[in-house]
Structure formats: structure tokens, C-alpha cells
Amino acid sequence: MANKNECTYKQGTLPMCAPLALGTIPAQQSAEPAYDKDQALVKGTLFPGLDLPFKDYVAAGTLEDTPQYELMALDFVTQELALYLDTHADDKEAFETWKCFTELAKEGRRRYAERNGPLKRSQTAMFDSWVWTDEPWPWEFLGNGGNG
Amino acid sequence: MFIYEKKLQYPVRIKNANPALAKFIISQYGGPDGELGASMRYLSQRYSMPYPELKTILTDIGVEELGHLEMVGAIIHQLTRNMSVEDVKAAGMEAYFVDHTAGVYAQAAAGWPYNAATFAVKGDVIADLTEDMGAEQKARVTYDNILRMCDDPDVIDVIRFLREREVVHFQRFGEAVQSR
Numbered sequence: 001m002a003n004k005n006e007c008t009y010k011q012g013t014l015p016m017c018a019p020l021a022l023g024t025i026p027a028q029q030s031a032e033p034a035y036d037k038d039q040a041l042v043k044g045t046l047f048p049g050l051d052l053p054f055k056d057y058v059a060a061g062t063l064e065d066t067p068q069y070e071l072m073a074l075d076f077v078t079q080e081l082a083l084y085l086d087t088h089a090d091d092k093e094a095f096e097t098w099k100c101f102t103e104l105a106k107e108g109r110r111r112y113a114e115r116n117g118p119l120k121r122s123q124t125a126m127f128d129s130w131v132w133t134d135e136p137w138p139w140e141f142l143g144n145g146g147n148g
Numbered sequence: 149m150f151i152y153e154k155k156l157q158y159p160v161r162i163k164n165a166n167p168a169l170a171k172f173i174i175s176q177y178g179g180p181d182g183e184l185g186a187s188m189r190y191l192s193q194r195y196s197m198p199y200p201e202l203k204t205i206l207t208d209i210g211v212e213e214l215g216h217l218e219m220v221g222a223i224i225h226q227l228t229r230n231m232s233v234e235d236v237k238a239a240g241m242e243a244y245f246v247d248h249t250a251g252v253y254a255q256a257a258a259g260w261p262y263n264a265a266t267f268a269v270k271g272d273v274i275a276d277l278t279e280d281m282g283a284e285q286k287a288r289v290t291y292d293n294i295l296r297m298c299d300d301p302d303v304i305d306v307i308r309f310l311r312e313r314e315v316v317h318f319q320r321f322g323e324a325v326q327s328r
Binding site for chain 2: 015022023024025027028041042043044045047050051052053054055057059060063068069071072075076079080082083084086087088089117118119120121137138139140141142143
């Protein structure tokens, strides 16, 4: 890797001699720095270096502190790290972080389902009746005063 | 095998219906650079990919795109809920309404139905991954254009999220091209 020490998290690494006639995107150097999970979810990326919004369309803050958003944030971090690991399989530290968040998400999913109903159909087995059909479905939100 | 989860990747909570916005946002459902095409492109390209990390990235991103399809569907559904015929006329949505009522149909903003000709499966690792990078950029521009025409903060927030995912996916496909 060329000049690794001269690159910041906003830049990536290229091979010393990039090949001709092949699209060349600099590889992300590291899974650090990273946003915290709530920030990552609202920004749409875990990685500040990839946070490239359109003009001044920057995330307005963080989401409400609800169990559903908590779980969305945990799942989002696992998805971001998974895509990173797909192209950085040797990053042991990122793999450990992914394992940690995956465990938290698993636990969060169970806790959420107990209170709010099944997320996966199989979780309906926790309940006394076929609550899988209970509303709302994810696309439903009734607007002011509505559900969702 | 796919296992459904009864939640979105990112919340879609649009307080005010606005069919005029749905008229063009529907392009990201079934238009030329929409999420349906994105998921079909990546999930279909997997079979001829020679290397395990490429099969994996196409699976992981293709599945995420299915989640985005559901999010865009939720946007269209919420923007068109409780429409009266007067609302339809005021929004200039008669052409869509006469064919689909308030259903969510995979079509481009210009009205033509979803077409698999909008994406390619060439069966070649360089050709397909290079197509995927272009596809992410085209989807990103479509979201830029939606943001340019949108004035509802509830809609803008979700579109902004979806747009950022295109940036991240572009980066991953770019890294995948060079993985060998």
C-alpha cells in the first residue's frame, strides 16, 4: 500500500500501480472512525468518510428513543459492517465489532418482539395466538395521530 | 430462501399525504434506476460470479435493495392514502389512478411499466460489477433529483437515507472489482 500514513479516513488506499482499463476505486482503509449507532442510522452510513450528502441535505438529528429505532440502529450497524467485511474479510477488529452488534441486535429483536409482536413469523411461537396478522405492517402509518 | 421481517430498514412516517410527490418518487420503485431493478440486477448477477466474495457482496447488497423497495413502496402508499377524486385531479394523477387506483405499481415516473431491459446481466465479472457501479450512481442522481423537487421534511429524510446507501454501495462494488 502506498503512502498509507499520509491518508486520512476521508481518503483510501490504492495499489502503488493501479491497473489500466479497470475502474479503480480507492479501498477504505479501516472501519474506524465510525459514527455511533444512532448517528449512523440517520446519516445512512456508519463511516464518516463515506458520508457525502447532497448539498446541505444533512440528517436533522437523531431518531426518537424507541425500542423499534434502537433495533433499527443495531441492525444498521451490522449491515454496514457486513458490507465492509465482504470486501475487507481480513479486518479482525471489524469482525469482532460485527459479532458484538449482531449479539446486541439478536437480544434487541427478542425484547422488541415480546413487547410489540413478532418481527419474524417464527417469533409468533412466543404468543398464545396467531398474532402474526396483527397490524400495523411496516408500510402503514396513518399520519398525525396515527399508528406506526 | 428469504425470511421476512416485519420492519423497515429506516422508518417511513409521512404525516401528510401528497400524491403529487408520489407521481415522480414512484420511479425509484419501478423506474429505470429504481430499487426493483437494483435488487433484480444484483441477485441475478450472482450465479455467474466466479469468486466467493463477489457472490457475497451481490447477495448482501441485493437483499438490502429489496428492503429499499419496501421503503419506497411505503412512501408511495403513505403519500397516496385517503385520496379523494378531487385530490387525484388536483395532483394531476388521473392517468395513474385510472389504471391502479391507490395501488403501488412498479413503473417509471413517465408511466411505462417496470422493464428488465433497464438492467444487465452480462455473465462477466468486470462488465457486471462496472454496470453495478454505474447503476448506484444513476440511482444516486435520481435521489438528488427527487430531493430537488421535494418540500416535505418527512419525505426528504427517507430519500436522503436511501441516497446515502447508493454512495456506500458504489464504494463496496468498487472495492469488489479490485479484490482479485
